[in-house]
Amino acid sequence: DAGITQSPRHKVTETGTPVTLRCHQTENHRYMYWYRQDPGHGLRLIHYSYGVKDTDKGEVSDGYSVSRSKTEDFLLTLESATSSQTSVYFCAIQADPGRWSNNEQFFGPGTRLTVL
Amino acid sequence: AQRVTQPEKLLSVFKGAPVELKCNYSYSGSPELFWYVQYSRQRLQLLLRHISRESIKGFTADLNKGETSFHLKKPFAQEEDSAMYYCALRPRHRGQNFVFGPGTRLSVLP
Numbered sequence: 001d002a003g004i005t006q007s008p009r010h011k012v013t014e015t016g017t018p019v020t021l022r023c024h025q026t027e028n029h030r031y032m033y034w035y036r037q038d039p040g041h042g043l044r045l046i047h048y049s050y051g052v053k054d055t056d057k058g059e060v061s062d063g064y065s066v067s068r069s070k071t072e073d074f075l076l077t078l079e080s081a082t083s084s085q086t087s088v089y090f091c092a093i094q095a096d097p098g099r100w101s102n103n104e105q106f107f108g109p110g111t112r113l114t115v116l
Numbered sequence: 117a118q119r120v121t122q123p124e125k126l127l128s129v130f131k132g133a134p135v136e137l138k139c140n141y142s143y144s145g146s147p148e149l150f151w152y153v154q155y156s157r158q159r160l161q162l163l164l165r166h167i168s169r170e171s172i173k174g175f176t177a178d179l180n181k182g183e184t185s186f187h188l189k190k191p192f193a194q195e196e197d198s199a200m201y202y203c204a205l206r207p208r209h210r211g212q213n214f215v216f217g218p219g220t221r222l223s224v225l226p
């Protein structure tokens with residue numbers, strides 16, 4: 001597996017509480033992504049980062065914020081968790097999307113978040 | 117906008133039978149296409165990509181630009197092929213992100 005870890009791996013929280021998920025990589029890849037995985041929707045992009053302090057919104061960014069202060073860490077924060085944010089969250093990394101040839105995304109193990 | 121569809125949510129076949137997982141895409145240009153697989157409670161991993169024209173674990177996929185399809189095929193399914201399969205598209209524009217389909221769960225029955 002590419003050097004990607006996610007923490008925590010499982011979390012149960014209550015509606016209205018803040019939650020932060022961490023993605024850590026040891027590959028020194030420039031691009032990092034946060035997806036959520038839901039039945040019938042596949043993977044949907046929440047936010048992504050194309051470098052330290054450079055982030056942008058994805059398809060389903062409402063209710064989420066991100067930060068990237070170091071190349072190796074990409075944090076996803078739910079400011080006030082809601083039950084609709086119950087999901088499995090995957091982090092992914094990619095070397096350089098500009099080099100489309102032979103490029104792929106490598107995924108972390110996922111974080112299962114339950115919001116009660 | 118780019119879009120990937122996988123019409124089957126669940127596909128069940130018997131061991132040894134041929135399997136085809138369908139994937140169609142909409143994109144005005146020439147995309148890069150991938151199949152990712154997720155075994156039970158594991159991370160997603162790349163199965164194959166169209167530009168490599170490779171066969172991985174007996175699976176192949178051919179890009180049909182006329183039909184805008186990238187179906188995944190295997191002539192003889194094995195029980196260990198049971199997993200979730202995602203088709204993904206990456207536009208060939210710098211900085212464009214992956215677009216994933218909704219996924220098809222393949223169940224290979226003994």
